[in-house]
Amino acid sequence: MKMICINCPKGCELDVSRGADGAVVVTGHSCPRGETYGRSELVNPTRMVTGLVRVAGMRKPLPVKTRTPVPKGKIPDVLFALHQTTVQLPVKIGDVIIPGVAGTDVDIVATANM
């Protein structure tokens, strides 16, 4: 399977396949992150999700992110959870906004001080 690594702007073209023994083989990467990405993309593709949540009494929203990548298939559920959330100020970078979002063990954290 051919794919483009999304870890950095270089965008290496990876070739990811399963060897005869069932082990995942990644070629084309130029750093360890690329290899990890290739393997994960074949077995369980994940993405960081960045988004916005409502702030009580304000129009300006709070930017947030998943602390670590979540399975791709969970993105709609993560977005839905963000949509359902309203936070009270003040908030600092790194504050947990939603613990274990959408049935995962990944927290949603604030990415700005407000």
Next chain:
Amino acid sequence: MQDVIVVGAGVVGCAVARELTRYNLNVAVLESGSDIAEGASKANSAIVHAGFDAKPGTAKARFNVLGNRMFEDVCRELKVPFKRNGSLVLAFGSEDEAVLAELKARGETNGVPTEIISQDELRRREPNVSDKATAALWAPTGGICCPYELAFRYAENAAANGAEFFFDAKVVGISGGWRLECEDGRVFEARAIVNCAGIHSDELNNLVSARKYVIEARRGEYMMLDRDEDGTFSATMFQCPSKMGKGILVSPTVDGTVIVGPTAEDIKDKEDKATTYEGLEKVKAGARRTYPGLPLEKVITEFSGLRAHETTAGDFIIGEAPDAARFFNAVGVESPGLTSAPAIGVFLAERVAEALGASHKKPSIISKDVSWWPRTRDMKPEELAEMVERDPSFGRVICRCEGVTEGEIRAAIRARVGARTLDGIKRRTRSGMGRCQGGFCTPRLIEILSAELGLPPESFLLSRKTAPKALSGMIDHRRSQAGDEFLDVLVVGAGPAGLAAACAAREAGARGIIVLERDDAPGGILQQCIHNGFGLHRFKEELTGPEYAQRFVDKANSLDIPVVCGTMVLDISPQAGGDVKVTAMSPRGGLRIYRTRSVILAMGCRERPRGALMTPGTRPAGVYTAGTVQRLVNMDGIMPGKRVVILGSGDIGLIMARRLTFSGAKVLACVEIMKKSSGLMRNVVQCLNDYDIPLLLSHTVTDVEGREHVTGVKVAKVDDNLKPIPGTEIHYDCDTLVLSCGLIPENELTKKAGVEMDPKTRGPKVDAKMATSVPGIFAGGNVVRVYDLVDWVSRDSEIAGRSAAEHAKALRG
């Protein structure tokens, strides 16, 4: 019951209304649009014609010459900028020269002084003119004036003298006496009617008079060039006129831009103000005849206007209809309509007053009040300082390209005939009319309009206002702690470049440092880049934009570097003693002068606006640059639309495709004219492919549809020369078009400071120490060249910071 109703609030209607208020008459103005000057007065050549070319004996000749003579007085009274810059008609060879002689003779009959000048004299006066021009006709009484500005001020003055204005009042029926019925059911009655309905004036006349007129819409397409081009020509440059009009001209405007156009094309649809590919090509070709060096990269916008060409008489029809008492016409007022407006106003007001037996008001002098706002960019520093002290909002610059302050914008909304739309503000104050075409100020204008009028911000995304609903107040994060000492380093801009440079300067031993930022918070454009992917090289982890910015804000705080927000740097001038004088303005501090040993330029970049892309079509609401959409969605909590097409595949466009999808919009396609995406592959993968958004390579938008708001776009495949291939069009129904077509370093201050520029990067030339050609001035970040990665921005800006500190230390001794 009114005494007089003027139908149409273009420049002619407003002039008539204002002159009518000199008499003891109740005056009302009905306008079918939502603002003053929405028809031909909004989009024309902005020329006060000398009057040599109108056929002697016609109404056009008469009102042109009379009107022209009135301009100084009218513009002085109404405080409208006007310049008698003179006109030149160019001849290209002997055939044209014969036409010049004819025009000169016609001018003599009309009482307009002209003179034929030689090629040498022409080249001496206008060095940028084509050397193929063999002679020219010089008419010193030609001038330039902004047509809608004149209309606005006529309207303001009319309102100050008691005239009432009614908008969205489209007259659909008229019966004797007179009774006017509007489309929305409103009924108005008056003893006399003045028909100034422009392109629709034939229709209104034909409802009451047996003398039928036929107006054809004659479309003219134009291009506007950036202020950088000011001074290219001092006179208005015409070519020899043809049957279809005065040909394509190149002229300075009173606002310091250069206007090029128009084409002349008779069209069926009286509302079709779309620009076309062919039309803009004609404008380019025509303009190059006069100005071979026409720089297309300086085009900031294109537009088209409709002239009301009357076909049965071919002249202005001014006066009472022969078979309808107290029904007065101003029909077929095409060029020279702007020039003639003051004279038509006086003439028709006299006729109406006579017919109604009205006398002049006593005292006979009408109010001079135009309840207008001062233009801060035209004010002297001490005047401005005083103004800001009285009202700090005059110290907050909203439109950086044209230097328009919040105070001016609020005044434009609060005026008697005040702005109700983004477009209304734009035309009254010029906010959004400059080189970035509203890219930066649109979200701020929405905020101000919303607060002033008590309407939700979304209502201003449409061109007309909708249901009223109150909104909470504005947010203000200003932080002011300016120092008065002689500084070592002054940094312009508190984005990643400015903050990194300031921190590095401190670490290299600079003492007095200050960072000036025009936005209300530090962080620059990273504040709105809420996606991840920043900082892999520098911090070895993947941060979002606000997180990355915060690292530098925290660092600047820990190094005790003051960051003063809400402050716009207006001028940077190197001094004889080796130091640099920096003039800045803020709502709290007013106008302030800093003396510093080093300056670091870190103003960042801006997006290419639609005008620079020359996409044909109408100019509806709903077309935004990607960065503007990013600000609206991520910082202001405003969704611009539901069905979106993205033109250009720059990184911000790709990122916004995903963001808009996340926020509930349907992104129909991302359209890229080149064979590959201009954005990073990782963004194509994670922003488009992940969400099945098609990327159409070798395609472009060939038409934008919709009058009030975008209703759709046409997309076509392009050939190897990037020309659209006929028959390959795809149509998309959409309400939003997002442009992501590149970034341009923002260097207006740099140029004013006399720094040598690099035409390739469009930034200042810098050496390995990030020093510019002017001693003491350094630069870092996107102001130098557009970077792919913020990590390289901060790295190179740190070099600038260290160099600036060394320079300051050496000067300090």
